[in-house]
Amino acid sequence: MRYSNPVIKGFYPDPSVCKVEDTYYLVCSSMQYFPGVPLFESKDLINWKQIGHCLTRASQIQLDQVNSSGGVFAPTIRHDNGRFYMTTTNDTTRQNFYVWTDDIYGEWSEPIFVDQQGIDPDLYFENGKTFFMSNGKDDFNIDGIVQCEIDIRTGRKITPSRTIWTGTGGRFLEAPHMYKINNKYYLVAAEGGTEFGHMVTYACGDSIHGPFKSYPHNPVLTNRNMGGYHIQAVGHGDLIEDNNGHWWMLHLGFRQSGQWLPYHHLGREVFLTPVTFGDDGWFTAGDNGVTRTFFETDRIPTAVVQQDKQRYTFENTNWDKDWCFLRLPHKQNYSLEQNQITLKGTEISLDQADSPTFIGIRQKDFNVSISCNVNLTIGESGITIYMDEHHHYDLAIRYDGGVYKLIERINIGDVKTIMNEIALEGSNHATLIIRSSNERYTFLAHTNDKEILLGTAQTKYLSSEVAGGFTGVIIGLYAYGKDSLAEFTKFNLEYL
Template sequence: MKYNNPIIKGFYPDPSVCKVEDTYYLVCSSFQYFPGVPIFESKDLINWKQIGHCLTRKSQIHLENVNSSGGVFAPTIRYNNGRFYMTTTNNTTNQNFYVWTDDIYSEWSDPIYVDQGGIDPSLYFEDEKTYFISNGKDDYGINGIVQCEIDIETGKKLTSSRTIWAGSGGRFLEGPHMYKINGRYYLIAAEGGTEFGHMVTYARGDSPYGEFEGYKDNPVLTNRNLGGYEIQGVGHGDLIQDDDGNWWLIHLGFRQSGQWEAYHHLGREVFLTPINFRENGWFTAGYNGTTTKSFSINNISRDVIQNEKKSYTFENTDWDKEWCYLRIPNSANYKFTRNKLSLRGTEITLDKEDSPTFIGLRQRDFNANISCDISIFDGESGITLYMDENHHYDLAIRKKGNGYEVIKKLNIGDIKSVEKTVCLEKNNISLVINASNRYYSFYIRSGDEEVYLGKAQTKYLSSEVAGGFTGVIIGLYAYGSSYCNYAEFTNFKCKYI
């Protein structure tokens, strides 16, 4: 069977996976977006459906005024004695915590905090013991992968935190996960930074505390030397075994916008790479230690068909699952129906580290046609291609004196520029954005007439320009201070080509 990477497209970084009976469950980072930590399920490792989020209540996560790419860092999902656990970091408050649920389709607990530093925490369960693992500095001042035992009911440390592996020598050692396979303990990690030098490394030992011997050919997986190849930044993986005994690595990576254009704006995505264990117990990954755009492999049944959703509308998406907010929203400013969205604007703009009236979908592919009909009564409302508060492109309609106007606004760092203005006599219009790997093109449509408003380069919304760890969100927003400032959005469509 041939499958294509990424298996989950768009800004869903730092994946972690577990398996319960015949179903796989996967979680990803969410940073400043709410709800936090999206959850997916799959029966075949290829096709994934989002089923909810772990952090759905204000009491579970502090996001007020957190910095962009702050908030919720890399989660880990595990299952033990009938209960799911998700552990993560709020990097803004420097707190490691976990939540749990007995029903993954329902609510998760309030957080239980663990007094161990670092980021990217993970759990390992064995013999009624719970091991808590993160990167950072241990109780003796030694840097590396740090581990302690905890009381899973309270989060209280039962042992001191000590470093169990210092990695293979790459920078930014992070993303640790532990497994017991054929009597040995395997510890995998990410190194090199979640950029073009990213990689997966691992070690193994005879106990959860080691000593751990690094794989002599580390990194086991990286695309760092594949110059000009679309898939880059491969790393931060989690191992999983299927029902047939095959092992896989689910990990992040990103797609750069062109062969020789080292920019990525879709965010870090979810990839699947096969693992091959040798007779000596060490394993290799992928094609000569790299991840490719597709794998033809007999480990997956020919009956499995990889399906990809190409069109996203109000009608075929779930407001509580695919859509997200910036930080904690004021629910009074949002009204949802099956085919219409009503937003009430506030004085909070998209340029603030706050919670403007905004709801969005992750951009999942380079080539797309995005459109929406908008009616306003006051203020400004429209579509934003949002990377962070300093990097976003806005196509909007706003009140101007006794009339209205459509604007194309580019926000790149400290430059905030209205590039195009078109006056209108009416208060409703169709906004259209066509996306490609290099450009966004902006239009307004009235009946059969379409007016071109220019284009903007995608690279200015990339991580290489904007910084941070997120990706472009296709957002609908409203802004303004008057009581009458509300907008109605209908006929939204994002179609990938």
């Protein structure tokens, strides 16, 4: 069959995967968004269904006033002796921790912290022992991939943290994962930074402690030399074996806006690439070490059909799975019903690294039409195309000097301005409409039986190449201002 990449679209970076019986489970980073660490399941590796989050309580993760692209970094999911474990880093507090559950559809435990530096932690279980890895400095001040043995019940270190591999010389050695395959230990990592030079590298050894010999043809997977190609920044991969003995890698990458438009605003996404082991024990990945938009494979039955949801509404989404908040939400300001949202604004704006009244859903493709009916009582409410507190485009209704107005606001770094405003004629409601292509957002409103064009803005100013950071565009519904109150109905997000 032929499948297309990415297999999970939109801002879902740093994937990690495990398999229990015939089901695969996958987690991703969530940064400053809450709930934290989206959790997916699949039967075939290409169709993924979100089943929840790992961090659903304020007691599990400190997100108060963290800057964008702070918070929850690079999780790993593993299963041992009937129990699931998810380990991750709160990069803002510089703490590594893990949580666990015996019910993958239920709640996860309170965090258990591990006293080891670095980010991108990994857990490896063998013969009743648990090994914890991250990048950074070990207890002897040596940089690299760092490992210690821990007591899985408490997180207490049993052995000192020691560097077991220093990579191949690429910058930002990170994302370590350990596997035992055919009595050999494989240490997979990422180098080059999670940008256009990103790559997957690995090494092999006879002991979990090393020494590790680098694969002679590293990097095993990278698109760094594919100038103008749709998929870039391939790296940060996790290996998984399917039920038929075939190996795969789930990894991140991003889709740039166009062949000669080296910008990405949808975020880092989840890609699936075939892996093949040779007789010499080394493995290769992808199409001669490259990840493609499409792969033809006989590893997945032809009866499997890759699904691609095209339309999202209030009615066909789940508030606890598909939607997210900025940092820890003030729940009293949200009324979430099956077909309507009521938002109460505060004096916290979208321009602050705080928790404005905001609920969002990830943008998953370039070409999309978004519409929603907004009924405002007072203050300001609307739709935001949100990258971070310094980079977002807002289409809203605002109560100003006794008059309701439609506004289009552009926020790009230090440039923050209302590009257009139009008075609503005797009304406090309108249908707000945003249409997107690879290169541009278009802002419109429908009121009094006519459609009004307010303006356009380029997508590239919401890209990581301009804004910085590690997130992607979130389509948000928001309310702002003391005593602000608004109702949102007939939300429709449709990919074209």
